[in-house]
Amino acid sequence: MSAKYEKISRDLREAIAAGDHPPGSTLPPIPDLMDRYGVARETVRKAIATLANEGLVTPRSGLGTIVRDTSDVDLHSKPSEPHPVWGNTAGADAKTVTVEAEWTTADQEIADLLKITRGSEVVRRLRHYYKGRDVVLIHEQWITGDVARAIRSATTYDPGAAHADQPSDLYSLMRHADHAPTATTETVTTRMPDPSEKEVMNMPPGVPVLLTLRITHGPAGSLLETSSFVACGDRASQTYTVPLPEN
Amino acid sequence: MSAKYEKISRDLREAIAAGDHPPGSTLPPIPDLMDRYGVARETVRKAIATLANEGLVTPRSGLGTIVRDTSDVDLHSKPSEPHPVWGNTAGADAKTVTVEAEWTTADQEIADLLKITRGSEVVRRLRHYYKGRDVVLIHEQWITGDVARAIRSATTYDPGAAHADQPSDLYSLMRHADHAPTATTETVTTRMPDPSEKEVMNMPPGVPVLLTLRITHGPAGSLLETSSFVACGDRASQTYTVPLPEN
DNA sequence: GAGTGGTCTAGACCACCAA
């Protein structure tokens, strides 16, 4: 109930909340805390690790234990406008890079989501959204073969081929290809990043990811694509406007 | 780059992913892993702590290191229907308890959100949403004085007083009080829980919270209330349906 | 009681960063 490291982390947490140690500053060095509390090194480190896992601080070798700024959400996507309105909401230093693009076949999970048969041809794209030099969102997308072929015919753009230039808005292409999207269903949840996500987005410890699963609906109840968005949780938020019924 | 504990945690992570150690089972005991890798106890514990912070396992004294089931989201709220549709989406064992309800005055932050002057009278409510015996969502709500007074007059229900019985749907009361809500704006983000949230919702390590900030709009651009929803990240998700424009 | 994880120590060596 009251381990030594818990008291230390509680004291430090309160000191941060009270405004000592403002964001960007450092906590007292480990040796200082060892003296102050009369404990061993590993006990202080455990206390600091607790705060790191809460996302409050980031220990950095040679520099000290840096207090994070937890209030700076600089990405603000509004899916009410089609999701990749990256340029609009994220500023001039935002960009998108298509890492992979390929024709492949749907596994069971994707087939279920898109209500197609397993093994159907689909286009899979993996894209990274940058803010400055940092990847802040990983977008994996599956487009039904029907829609991808229609786009290829109507616009001479093949969604399943890698392109040097970024063709921007897939939804515009869908409209030109007679598959205008009518609505999306987006489910938002959260979890901790796996090691590869942590590495790609250069995430400090104690920061979760915001996970969005999207399904795009087309004419006559058809399904056009499905996407998963994995966003760095301390930099991204999503806003929805929900109209309410009268009764 | 390749600390001993990193190799151990990587091995265990892969073993879990491969289907050895299915959800609910336990990892090998610490002494076994010490022997297998020829390392000290604290090294093994660090490896396991890494997995715990990723939300993959929960070590429990006397029982072992239990593999969590990361796929069981049992709460699924649809804000397209007014948010507290708890009974509909969460099953029969869901309930809501009002922990606090009071008339108070708006601080600067709440005043800004509701576009009222600081110090105005508002009603603040703190509610816990249960699933079975567990709190899975903490709801803090501020209702403008105008709206709360109108409800009190029209329905003889005072939102700012504690009630033994749960009056259910605030939006219905608003409609009866001539303040029908027309839309909500909901911003979703994520962070790690603070210690009090972790305690109230009995959250294991490595589980973030899903944070929703809601503003409810009323007739003629008025603002009726604002809420923060803090949901246990491994049990809750939210779904939005977004209509898309034609062009 | 036997086995599990939880806490803590005292000391060692290493990697990183600034001046």
Place this chain on the structure above:
DNA sequence: TGGTGGTCTAGACCACTCT
């Protein structure tokens, strides 16, 4: 070079859970 955090050890004692 001196100070920072990062890793690791070998051993101790405690708290919890099941049988």
